[in-house]
Amino acid sequence: MAVSIENYNALTSELGSRTKLVAVSKMRTVEEIMQLYNWGQRDFGENYVQELIAKQVQLPNDIRWHFIGHLQTKKVKYIGPFIHLIHGVDSFKLLEEIDRQAGIQKRNINCLLQIHIAQEESKFGLNDKELKEIIESLPKAKLLNKLVNIRFCGLMGMASFTENTDQVRKEFKYLKCLFEDAQAEIRNSSFKILSMGMSDDYKIALEEGSNMVRVGSLLFGKRVYNI
Numbered sequence: 001m002a003v004s005i006e007n008y009n010a011l012t013s014e015l016g017s018r019t020k021l022v023a024v025s026k027m028r029t030v031e032e033i034m035q036l037y038n039w040g041q042r043d044f045g046e047n048y049v050q051e052l053i054a055k056q057v058q059l060p061n062d063i064r065w066h067f068i069g070h071l072q073t074k075k076v077k078y079i080g081p082f083i084h085l086i087h088g089v090d091s092f093k094l095l096e097e098i099d100r101q102a103g104i105q106k107r108n109i110n111c112l113l114q115i116h117i118a119q120e121e122s123k124f125g126l127n128d129k130e131l132k133e134i135i136e137s138l139p140k141a142k143l144l145n146k147l148v149n150i151r152f153c154g155l156m157g158m159a160s161f162t163e164n165t166d167q168v169r170k171e172f173k174y175l176k177c178l179f180e181d182a183q184a185e186i187r188n189s190s191f192k193i194l195s196m197g198m199s200d201d202y203k204i205a206l207e208e209g210s211n212m213v214r215v216g217s218l219l220f221g222k223r224v225y226n227i
């Protein structure tokens with residue numbers, strides 16, 4: 001399957017400098033990733049820890065790796081040394097483990113809190129109440145010298161898998177709203193990323209204020225699940 005430079009150029013010019021493109025490379029080969037790399041792409045997103053670490057050792061060091069899947073606590077240690085941004089943080093327990101691993105690596109780890117905005121139950125993420133609880137617990141955590149190695153960078157969400165664009169737009173609007181509230185509460189200059197939008201819905205996401213999109217199939221072609 002060919003990586004499309006036409007789609008890549010069209011997308012990057014559409015996004016401009018305001019919106020970061022994370023090229024979602026799950027199930028793509030290192031050769032396919034290198035094609036995009038050679039055209040200048042540096043941010044890549046992966047969903048599975050094993051697949052990510054297998055690729056990371058084979059690919060250039062200046063790639064910024066984004067973990068966009070559901071991260072199990074016990075696997076944080078494998079990506080702790082190099083991960084650039086973890087998009088799917090959805091529990092306090094996971095935050096504590098990321099903090100611990102970051103401490104071991106003597107680095108800060110950038111995190112986005114994942115919010116459940118879709119209608120489907122299967123999608124991971126915090127609801128508004130859980131988000132509020134985490135945000136409200138931060139001043140106390142700070143006093144206790146906890147989560148000091150976590151850099152809170154913003155929110156991430158996935159809209160419903162539906163043709164109904166009104167529904168998708170409604171969900172992105174809602175996420176934008178939560179993002180602005182959280183930003184006002186956290187008052188930290190690193191909290192500025194709103195990661196929303198994939199191949200099928202990134203245009204709506206852009207209209208609703210996304211500044212980071214995670215796009216796979218539009219760049220690499222359709223994924224074939226044949227394992």
Ligand SMILES: *Cc1c(COP(=O)(O)O)cnc(C)c1O
Pocket residue numbers: 024026047068069158197198199200214215216217218
């Ligand atoms: C797979 C995936 C994407 C990219 O999906 P495409 O439809 O291929 O653009 C984006 N975000 C997450 C969380 C994903 O799992």
